[in-house]
């Protein structure tokens with residue numbers, strides 16, 4: 001995680017998509033969100049755009065593309081046609097998220113997709129949400145294919161960028177940039193039209209849709225089918241299904257959709273809609289509470305009283321379909337912050353009319369605590385009136401199945 005804080009009143013974090021090493025048996029876990037704690041303290045608030053304003057998700061991309069080696073492979077060869085082909089992929093990828101039903105993040109939330117010829121257009125925190133394919137970064141270590149840097153507001157009313165409106169809430173995303181790994185002869189990205197002819201390339205849209213999940217506020221999911229799973233699909237393949245007019249959000253899993261509905265609730269939908277209003281709440285606690293006694297206090301006077309970092313997953317009991325999962329382990333009372341590490345979880349915006357089973361699983365791989373470290377760290381701050389420190393993610397418990 002890069003410490004790209006340029007002002008005390010902004011928090012920045014970066015999340016990366018890495019190569020899948022293969023040979024692993026992914027467990028069923030679920031989506032995780034990133035949070036911001038206000039500069040004045042309080043409960044963590046989820047990072048998200050202010051969708052009350054149309055066109056709020058400003059977006060542009062840098063048309064600077066490396067040619068030797070060629071990072072982005074297209075079916076078209078003419079320079080203008082190449083740019084158009086890449087741009088169509090970018091537009092389709094945004095539309096996948098904007099067309100999930102039952103959220104306030106809709107196509108109208110997105111501004112027009114602009115272009116810039118600046119190579120390092122993702123260098124600056126400028127209030128512009130930018131995609132770059134030709135900008136190097138020290139974060140491209142190991143198998144990192146792409147990463148997203150998100151800057152959020154921790155002070156209501158701040159206007160860090162001249163052209164953006166003052167922030168309306170804590171956690172409001174002010175600037176998010178996506179960087180693809182450039183200049184690597186072994187790692188190339190191909191548009192859907194070019195992928196069949198380039199089986200050693202990574203699918204541009206799969207990687208981009210994943211990074212856009214970070215741009216919109218997600219951390220990672222431990223769920224194999226989720227687009228927010230932290231490992232890319234193998235070379236030459238793509239995640240899920242391609243979007244179609246009938247199923248515009250097709251590459252996403254239910255876990256991604258539920259997470260987006262939680263992050264961008266549609267107020268009308270919550271009151272009136274009988275489709276996605278399900279909620280399951282609870283706590284994950286050890287059978288013997290003495291098992292937690294060795295853990296450090298996370299804030300003055302507050303011991304860890306539940307399992308922190310378990311994934312709680314809702315499964316359709318009739319079909320076996322995994323619907324959604326969340327990171328369990330904390331709650332926060334706005335009247336008494338900071339976070340309590342009491343094992344609490346809340347599965348919200350679940351499809352109604354189904355029978356659910358709940359699974360509780362440790363975060364012990366292939367998605368480990370490292371994959372959601374930014375989300376865990378974002379629950380607490382040390383420089384606020386109510387400081388806290390997250391306990392270590394607890395992976396030393398056995399799976400329970402509760403009817």
Ligand SMILES: [Zn+2]
Nearest residue numbers: 015016017230
């Ligand atoms: Zn990622």
